Amino acid sequence: MDDIDRxxxxxxxxxxxxxxxxxxxxxxxxxxxxxxxxxxxxRVMPREELRNTPxxxxxxxxxxxxxxCATRRxxxxxxxxxxxxCRIGAxxxxxKVDLAMAGMIDHTLLKADATAADVxxxxxxxxxxxxxxxxxxxxxxxKAKAHLAGSxxxxxxVVGFPLGAMTPAAKAFEAREAVRCGASEIDMVIxxxxxxxxxxxxxxxxxxxVVQASRPARVxxxxxxxxxxxEEKIIGITLSKIAGAHYVKTSTGFGPGGATVEDIALMRKLxxxxxxxxxxxxxxxxxxxxxxxxxxxxxxxxxASVAIVGGADAPKQASKGY
Amino acid sequence: MDDIDRxxxxxxxxxxxxxxxxxxxxxxxxxxxxxxxxxxxxRVMPREELRNTPxxxxxxxxxxxxxxCATRRxxxxxxxxxxxxCRIGAxxxxxKVDLAMAGMIDHTLLKADATAADVxxxxxxxxxxxxxxxxxxxxxxxKAKAHLAGSxxxxxxVVGFPLGAMTPAAKAFEAREAVRCGASEIDMVIxxxxxxxxxxxxxxxxxxxVVQASRPARVxxxxxxxxxxxEEKIIGITLSKIAGAHYVKTSTGFGPGGATVEDIALMRKLxxxxxxxxxxxxxxxxxxxxxxxxxxxxxxxxxASVAIVGGADAPKQASKGY
Numbered sequence: 001m002d003d004i005d006r007x008x009x010x011x012x013x014x015x016x017x018x019x020x021x022x023x024x025x026x027x028x029x030x031x032x033x034x035x036x037x038x039x040x041x042x043r044v045m046p047r048e049e050l051r052n053t054p055x056x057x058x059x060x061x062x063x064x065x066x067x068x069c070a071t072r073r074x075x076x077x078x079x080x081x082x083x084x085x086c087r088i089g090a091x092x093x094x095x096k097v098d099l100a101m102a103g104m105i106d107h108t109l110l111k112a113d114a115t116a117a118d119v120x121x122x123x124x125x126x127x128x129x130x131x132x133x134x135x136x137x138x139x140x141x142x143k144a145k146a147h148l149a150g151s152x153x154x155x156x157x158v159v160g161f162p163l164g165a166m167t168p169a170a171k172a173f174e175a176r177e178a179v180r181c182g183a184s185e186i187d188m189v190i191x192x193x194x195x196x197x198x199x200x201x202x203x204x205x206x207x208x209x210v211v212q213a214s215r216p217a218r219v220x221x222x223x224x225x226x227x228x229x230x231e232e233k234i235i236g237i238t239l240s241k242i243a244g245a246h247y248v249k250t251s252t253g254f255g256p257g258g259a260t261v262e263d264i265a266l267m268r269k270l271x272x273x274x275x276x277x278x279x280x281x282x283x284x285x286x287x288x289x290x291x292x293x294x295x296x297x298x299x300x301x302x303x304a305s306v307a308i309v310g311g312a313d314a315p316k317q318a319s320k321g322y
Numbered sequence: 323m324d325d326i327d328r329x330x331x332x333x334x335x336x337x338x339x340x341x342x343x344x345x346x347x348x349x350x351x352x353x354x355x356x357x358x359x360x361x362x363x364x365r366v367m368p369r370e371e372l373r374n375t376p377x378x379x380x381x382x383x384x385x386x387x388x389x390x391c392a393t394r395r396x397x398x399x400x401x402x403x404x405x406x407x408c409r410i411g412a413x414x415x416x417x418k419v420d421l422a423m424a425g426m427i428d429h430t431l432l433k434a435d436a437t438a439a440d441v442x443x444x445x446x447x448x449x450x451x452x453x454x455x456x457x458x459x460x461x462x463x464x465k466a467k468a469h470l471a472g473s474x475x476x477x478x479x480v481v482g483f484p485l486g487a488m489t490p491a492a493k494a495f496e497a498r499e500a501v502r503c504g505a506s507e508i509d510m511v512i513x514x515x516x517x518x519x520x521x522x523x524x525x526x527x528x529x530x531x532v533v534q535a536s537r538p539a540r541v542x543x544x545x546x547x548x549x550x551x552x553e554e555k556i557i558g559i560t561l562s563k564i565a566g567a568h569y570v571k572t573s574t575g576f577g578p579g580g581a582t583v584e585d586i587a588l589m590r591k592l593x594x595x596x597x598x599x600x601x602x603x604x605x606x607x608x609x610x611x612x613x614x615x616x617x618x619x620x621x622x623x624x625x626a627s628v629a630i631v632g633g634a635d636a637p638k639q640a641s642k643g644y
Contacts, residue, residue: 112485112511112577113549116519137487139513163434163483165459167503170496177492189434191461197438227435254576255434 098309099130101289104298106156106185106278107305108135110253116143123147129309133185135301137161138178145182156220157183159210162254164189164224168206172213179217186210187220187278187301189252190240195232200239207243220247220278220299226257233263237270247299251281258282261295268296286310420631421452423611426620428478428507428600429627430457432575438465445469451631455507457623459483460500467504478542479505481532484576486511486546490528494535501539508532509542509600509623511574512558514549522561529565542569542600542621548579555585559592569621573603580604583617590618608632 107126109118119140126134127148133156134144144155157178160171168191175186188210194202211219221240225233240248248267250259258281267277279292280301289300289308302308429448431440441462448456449470455478456466466477479500482493490513497508510532516524533541543562547555562570570589572581580603589599601614602623611622611630622630629636 110485110487112487112514112546113518114487114515116515116521118515137485137515138489138492139487139515141489161485163432163459165432165434165436165461166496167460167463167499170460170492170499173495173499174488174492177489177495181489192434193436193438193440193459193461196435199438224434 096310097129098286101286101293101300102129102131102305102309104293104300105131105289105305105308106133106135106187106280106299106301107131108253108280108301108303109140110135110137110158110161114140119143120147123151123153125306125311126153127151129306129311131305132299135187138174138181138183141178141181141183154184155182156185156187157181158222158252159186159188160191161187161189161222162224162252164192164222168202168209171206172209175210175217175219176213179214183217185218185220186214187222187249189222189224190236192224192227195228195236195239200235203236204239204243207240207245211244218246218276219244220249220276221245222249222252222280224252224255225250225260225263226255226281233266234270237267241271241275245275247276247278249278249280249299249301253281253301253303255281259292259297261291264292264295264297283308418632419451420608423608423615423622424451424453424627424631426615426622427453427611427627427630428455428457428509428602428621428623429453430575430602430623430625431462432457432459432480432483436462441465442469445473445475447628447633448475449473451628451633453627454621457509460496460503460505463500463503463505476506477504478507478509479503480544480574481508481510482513483509483511483544484546484574486514486544490524490531493528494531497532497539497541498535501536505539507540507542508536509544509571511544511546512562514546517550517554517558517561522557525558526561526565529562529567533566540568540598541566542571542598543567544571544574544602546574546577547572547582547585548577548603555588556592559589563593563597567597569598569600571600571602571621571623575603575623575625577603581614581619583613586614586617586619605630 107122107129109122111118114137119136120143122134122136123144124147125131131153133154134148135156135158136144138157138159141155141157148155157175159175159178160166166174171188175188178186188207191199191203191206194200194206207219207221221236221243223233223236223240228236237248248271250263250267251257259279264277264279271277276299277297278299278301279289279295279297283289283292283300283302284304284307286308289302292300300308429444429451431444433440436459441458442465444456444458445466446469447453453475455476456470457478457480458466460479460481463477463479470477479497481497481500482488488496493510497510500508510529513521513525513528516522516528529541529543543558543565545555545558545562550558559570570593572585572589573579581601586599586601593599598621599619600621600623601611601617601619605611605614605622605624606626606629608630611624614622624630626636
């Protein structure tokens with residue numbers, strides 16, 4: 001057991017140092033991760049021996065010993081893994097969550113009356129379930145960025161939302177401002193009126209300016225597919241691609257309709273593998289999300305994200321799927 | 323009749339000259355105005371004699387002789403009046419329109435999918451019925467300004483619309499951009515989430531920045547009253563006043579609820595006579611608008627404006643009032 005104690009001590013110090021070095025919240029991070037493995041300075045234990053080694057708790061400051069590091073502190077678990085851990089102890093319920101799906105989800109809160117407390121809760125959920133991002137209005141970007149420090153979850157900001165009817169300069173400014181506040185992704189709404197008026201130059205210029213203003217953040221173009229006919233969808237996707245956007249996305253959730261399998265398939269067909277496709281609007285269950293994934297979506301926008309990934313604390317009314 | 327012919331000739335030349343001088347659309351203006359009156363260089367006719375003088379048509383280039391100058395070409399009629407006309411001939415239907423009410427109305431089109439043709443129609447209606455303004459999204463401000471040239475109808479642009487959840491800097495930029503494109507009034511949405519989070523400093527700063535960025539345009543603050551409780555309404559009105567806004571306004575039309583008599587009365591009570599009060603959201607008939615006026619509103623936001631003022635070409639389904 002002496003070897004194991006030394007091993008644990010070394011790993012603990014290395015994890016602490018790495019978390020400090022990466023600018024993460026060292027005070028809170030690394031708590032409770034239970035690991036056994038090898039360290040370069042120690043003898044390499046055979047896998048069989050490792051398997052029989054009991055887990056040892058390494059409680060840290062800020063750790064409440066819940067045993068849920070795998071979902072609540074993914075950054076700590078990854079740090080432990082990088083140091084060579086091949087087994088991670090975990091509490092009950094871990095493994096029931098669809099982490100692969102979680103990594104595709106933009107956890108979304110765009111209501112006009114969202115409070116600071118709502119934004120905090122959103123971020124806590126995103127941290128716990130390892131969602132790809134939280135998607136918020138630009139007024140909440142800085143708050144979300146602060147809440148998510150060290151979590152690996154990024155902030156996505158909507159721009160020109162939900163009508164898409166701002167001037168191109170105002171949309172670009174809003175995007176730049178959101179990036180300055182900490183957004184790594186920008187979800188802009190296309191100029192729907194200009195698309196319907198066949199003013200394609202304006203539509204393309206509008207997207208291009210946001211793409212340029214948002215660098216290095218990625219830009220998703222919301223087409224509001226429920227407002228468009230077949231031709232307008234094709235034209236909107238094409239203009240998004242030539243303007244340099246990184247994703248096309250179906251809906252705002254505030255307009256008519258939402259994501260459909262047909263629209264996702266059309267988007268994937270037209271953009272190929274060069275761009276992302278985000279399904280949003282009406283995606284409320286794991287079944288909905290899975291259909292979108294199969295049709296070609298590699299990102300899902302949802303408010304019912306906890307229910308979608310099968311989280312134990314999802315609201316009951318939203319948990320019919322999975 | 324020789325005197326009358328001379329008189330008409332002189333007035334015509336003066337009106338032409340004044341319209342040219344004022345930068346109006348001289349080619350189109352002044353058409354069909356039928357006037358008889360006095361001119362300083364002629365003998366002053368007694369009122370009785372004037373009353374018995376037959377109207378004489380003065381068709382101009384661009385005039386289709388419709389006899390509707392009083393509503394379609396108010397700028398021409400005003401020019402004729404300035405030259406001394408005391409009678410204006412007019413076609414059928416003139417006088418049925420409630421012009422006093424029309425002068426209080428912001429004729430509104432804020433749908434995401436509004437096309438260039440929709441904006442043109444909106445402006446034609448505003449010109450015809452002498453509405454106070456057209457209220458549009460910022461992408462349509464320049465178009466509306468061009469359509470309304472010489473009409474006396476101003477352009478009002480919405481900002482941070484309809485969620486009010488942009489950063490203060492982005493909202494202020496959008497407002498400045500709209501003013502640059504030709505807006506004379508800015509209808510901004512208050513930061514509802516900040517108001518509900520009791521972050522009153524942010525709410526006030528947000529309004530103040532838009533007020534400063536919009537000068538010389540006037541700013542209306544949309545409270546989205548249907549989302550607020552009684553205290554929040556009072557606080558929102560107070561913050562709008564201290565931040566230097568020119569109007570408080572009830573609703574976006576995109577959120578819950580709309581203008582109520584109680585909210586308008588509360589607004590008028592709190593702002594006194596120093597600020598304007600605009601009723602918007604769900605005002606669809608002359609009766610609705612009249613109730614708001616009586617409760618204290620001095621501006622009405624509506625899409626069904628033509629029906630409200632009793633215009634003959636209002637859509638049938640919206641014409642139950644007046």
